[in-house]
Amino acid sequence: MIFFTTETPAWIVAPVVLPLIAGLFCFLFSHRTFSIALIAALLNFLAVCFLTRQLILFGPMHCHMGGWQPPLGITLRTDGPAVLMLLMTAVTGLGITLYARGYFSHRMVTPVRSDRHRQQQRYFWPLWMLLLAGLNGLFLSNDIFNLYVTLEIVGISAASLAALSGKPASLLASFRYLLVSLLGSLTYLLGVVFLYRSCGVLDLDLVQNLAGDGVEVRAALALLSVGLMLKTALVPLHFWLPPAHANALAPISVILSALVVKGSFYLLFRFWFEVFASIVTSSALNFMGTLGAIAILWGAIQAIRQHRLKLMVAYSTISQLGYLFIAFPLARVAGNAQLWSIVIFMALAHAFAKSAMFMAAGSVYLHLGHDRIKDISGVRSSLPITVFAYGIAGVSLMGLPPSGAFIAKWMLLSSSLASAQWWWALVVMSGSLLAMIYVFRVMSRFFVIPAGLPPDTTEPLSPLMEWPSLVLALISLFLGLLAPWPLLILAEGSTSLAQVFPGGMP
Amino acid sequence: MITTLLYSLTGMVLFGMGLFTLIVHSHPLRKILAVNVMATGVFLILVATAYIPFGKGAIDPVPHAMVLTGIVVSVSVTALALILACRLQETSNLDLRAKTKQSSNTKESGT
Numbered sequence: 286m287i288f289f290t291t292e293t294p295a296w297i298v299a300p301v302v303l304p305l306i307a308g309l310f311c312f313l314f315s316h317r318t319f320s321i322a323l324i325a326a327l328l329n330f331l332a333v334c335f336l337t338r339q340l341i342l343f344g345p346m347h348c349h350m351g352g353w354q355p356p357l358g359i360t361l362r363t364d365g366p367a368v369l370m371l372l373m374t375a376v377t378g379l380g381i382t383l384y385a386r387g388y389f390s391h392r393m394v395t396p397v398r399s400d401r402h403r404q405q406q407r408y409f410w411p412l413w414m415l416l417l418a419g420l421n422g423l424f425l426s427n428d429i430f431n432l433y434v435t436l437e438i439v440g441i442s443a444a445s446l447a448a449l450s451g452k453p454a455s456l457l458a459s460f461r462y463l464l465v466s467l468l469g470s471l472t473y474l475l476g477v478v479f480l481y482r483s484c485g486v487l488d489l490d491l492v493q494n495l496a497g498d499g500v501e502v503r504a505a506l507a508l509l510s511v512g513l514m515l516k517t518a519l520v521p522l523h524f525w526l527p528p529a530h531a532n533a534l535a536p537i538s539v540i541l542s543a544l545v546v547k548g549s550f551y552l553l554f555r556f557w558f559e560v561f562a563s564i565v566t567s568s569a570l571n572f573m574g575t576l577g578a579i580a581i582l583w584g585a586i587q588a589i590r591q592h593r594l595k596l597m598v599a600y601s602t603i604s605q606l607g608y609l610f611i612a613f614p615l616a617r618v619a620g621n622a623q624l625w626s627i628v629i630f631m632a633l634a635h636a637f638a639k640s641a642m643f644m645a646a647g648s649v650y651l652h653l654g655h656d657r658i659k660d661i662s663g664v665r666s667s668l669p670i671t672v673f674a675y676g677i678a679g680v681s682l683m684g685l686p687p688s689g690a691f692i693a694k695w696m697l698l699s700s701s702l703a704s705a706q707w708w709w710a711l712v713v714m715s716g717s718l719l720a721m722i723y724v725f726r727v728m729s730r731f732f733v734i735p736a737g738l739p740p741d742t743t744e745p746l747s748p749l750m751e752w753p754s755l756v757l758a759l760i761s762l763f764l765g766l767l768a769p770w771p772l773l774i775l776a777e778g779s780t781s782l783a784q785v786f787p788g789g790m791p
Numbered sequence: 792m793i794t795t796l797l798y799s800l801t802g803m804v805l806f807g808m809g810l811f812t813l814i815v816h817s818h819p820l821r822k823i824l825a826v827n828v829m830a831t832g833v834f835l836i837l838v839a840t841a842y843i844p845f846g847k848g849a850i851d852p853v854p855h856a857m858v859l860t861g862i863v864v865s866v867s868v869t870a871l872a873l874i875l876a877c878r879l880q881e882t883s884n885l886d887l888r889a890k891t892k893q894s895s896n897t898k899e900s901g902t
Contacts, residue, residue, distance in 0.1 A: 434860060434864070437868070441867065441871060444871065444875075448875055451878075456875060457879060463871065464813065464822055467826050467868055467872075468813065471830055471833055475806065478837050482840050487853070
C-alpha cells in the first residue's frame with residue numbers, strides 16, 4: 286500500500302477541487318448529473334479517508350498553494366478537528382446525494398408540474414457540488430481572507446438552494462437568508478480588515494503569533510464573532526433559520542441544517558480557542574455560554590409548540606446548536622483537548638441525527654403531501670423504515686446512550702460539575718428532557734392508526750429515500766461506541782491535544 | 792495618517808448607514824442597496840489601509856487584491872439578490888391577482 290503512505294501534502298486539494306469540477310460538469314452534461322455527483326461524492330469520501338490516514342501516520346500537514354509561503358501565499362492544512370469535520374461532511378454528503386436522487390426521481394414520476402421538477406433537479410446538483418467544495422475549503426483553509434471567500438461560496442449556494450422550490454414562502458425565506466448571510470460575511474470582512482491593519486498578515490498561524498492584546502484585535506475578534514454567530518444562528522440572531530430550513534426542498538433542508546451551520550460554527554470555535562485563545566476573557570466565555578443556554582431552552586420550547594414537522598425539526602436545530610456554545614464557559618476547567626472533543630462529538634452526532642431526521646420528515650412530507658403534525662397518524666404502517674430512522678435520530682438528539690451526543694453531554698455534565706458551575710448541567714439536562722417531549726410528540730402520532738384510515742394507494746417511496754436516513758441515524762447512534770476512534774484522530778491532529786479525556790469518561 | 796483616518800471613518804459611516812437601512816427599511820431593493828453601501832464602506836477602509844503617501848515607499852498590494860475579490864463577490868451576490876427579489880415580486884403579484892380574481896368571482900356568483 287504505497288499509495289496510502291505517501292507523505293505528499295498535495296492530496297489536500299482533492300476535497301475542494303473534486304466537487305468543484307463535478308459542479309462544472311453537472312452544468313455541462315445536464316442529463317448525467319446524478320452519476321457525476323455520485324462519483325464526486327464517492328471520490329471526495331475516499332480522498333478524505335486518505336487525508337485521515339495521512340494525518341494518523343504523519344500528523345498535521347500544511348500545503349502552500351503554488352509553492353508560495355504564508356505571508357504571500359494561501360495555505361491549506363489538515364489537523365484533527367478539520368479532518369473529522371471533513372469526514373462528517375463526506376459521509377453525510379454521500380447520504381444526501383443518494384437521498385436527493387430518490388427524492389427527485391419520485392417527484393418526476395408524478396405528471397403534475399414535471400417540468401418544474403426537472404428544472405429543480407437540474408439546478409440542484411451543480412449547486413450542491415459547489416456548496417460541498419465551499420464547505421471542504423472552509424474546513425481546510427488556513428487563510429483568514431480565503432475563509433471569507435469560502436463563507437461566501439457556501440452562503441450563495443445555500444441561499445440559491447433554499448430558493449429552489451420556487452414557492453413564495455421559500456423565496457421570501459431564502460431572500461432573507463441571503464441578506465443575513467451577506468450581513469454576516471460583511472461583518473466578518475470588516476473584522477478581517479481590522480485584523481489586517483493591526484497584524485499585516487492573513488495566515489492564521491501568523492495571526493496567532495502576531496496578534497497582541499490590542500483594542501484593534503479585540504474589535505476584530507468581536508466583529509468576526511458577530512458575523513459568524515449570525516451565520517450559525519445563535520439565539521438572538523436565529524430568526525432567519527426556521528423559515529429557510531423548513532420551506533426548502535427535503536434534501537436541501539438536510540444540507541442546510543446538518544452541514545452549513547456547522548461550517549461557520551467550526552470557524553468561530555477555531556478563532557476563540559486556537560487563534561485568539563490568549564485574548565478571550567472568561568466573561569466573554571460566560572456570555573457565549575448564556576446565549577447557548579437560552580438557545581437550548583428557547584429552541585426546544587419553540588420546537589414543542591410547532592404544528593408542522595419540518596418547522597419542528599428546524600427549531601430543534603437551534604436548540605442543538607446551543608449545546609455547542611454551552612461548552613464555551615467550561616474551557617478554563619476542562620482544558621482545550623476535552624473542549625474540542627465535546628464540541629466535535631456534539632457536531633458530528635447532530636449532523637448525522639439531524640440529517641436522518643430531516644430526511645425522514647421530507648419522506649413523510651412527500652408521502653402524505655403535507656407535514657401537519659396532527660394529521661400524520663398511521664405513517665408507521667406505510668413508511669416503517671423512515672419511522673424507525675426518525676426514532677433512532679430522536680434518541681440521538683435526546684442524548685441517550687450509546688449515541689455520540691451522550692458522550693458529549695456526559696463530558697459537558699462532568700466538567701460543569703467539576704468546575705462547580707452546576708447551572709450549565711441543569712440546562713443540559715432540561716434540554717434533553719424538552720428534546721424528549723418534541724421527539725415523542727411526533728413519534729406517538731406516527732404510531733396511532735386512526736379507525737377510518739383509507740387503504741394506502743400512494744406510490745411507494747424509493748428505497749433511496751428510506752435507507753440513507755436509517756444508515757445515518759444508526760451512525761449517529763453508534764458514534765458513542767466508536768468514540769475512541771474519532772478521539773484518536775483528534776489527538777493525532779494536534780500536539781497540544783495530547784491529553785484527551787482527563788477523567789470524566791463515562 | 793490623517794488621509795487614512797478620514798477615509799476609514801467615511802468607510803465606517805457608510806457601513807453604519809447601510810446597516811441602519813438594512814434593518815429599518817422593508818423594501819427588498821432598499822435592502823439590496825443597503826448591503827451594497829455596507830460593502831463599499833468595508834472596501835473603502837481596506838483601500839485606506841493600503842494608502843501610503845507619494846514617495847514614501849511601495850503600496851501594499853494585498854488589500855487591493857482583497858478589494859477586487861470582494862467586488863467580484865459583491866457583484867455576484869447582488870445579481871442573485873436582485874433575481875430573488877424579482878421572482879418574489881412576480882409570485883406575490885400573481886398571488887395578489889389570483890386573490891382579486893377569486894374575490895371578484897365570488898362577488899359575481901353572489902349577485
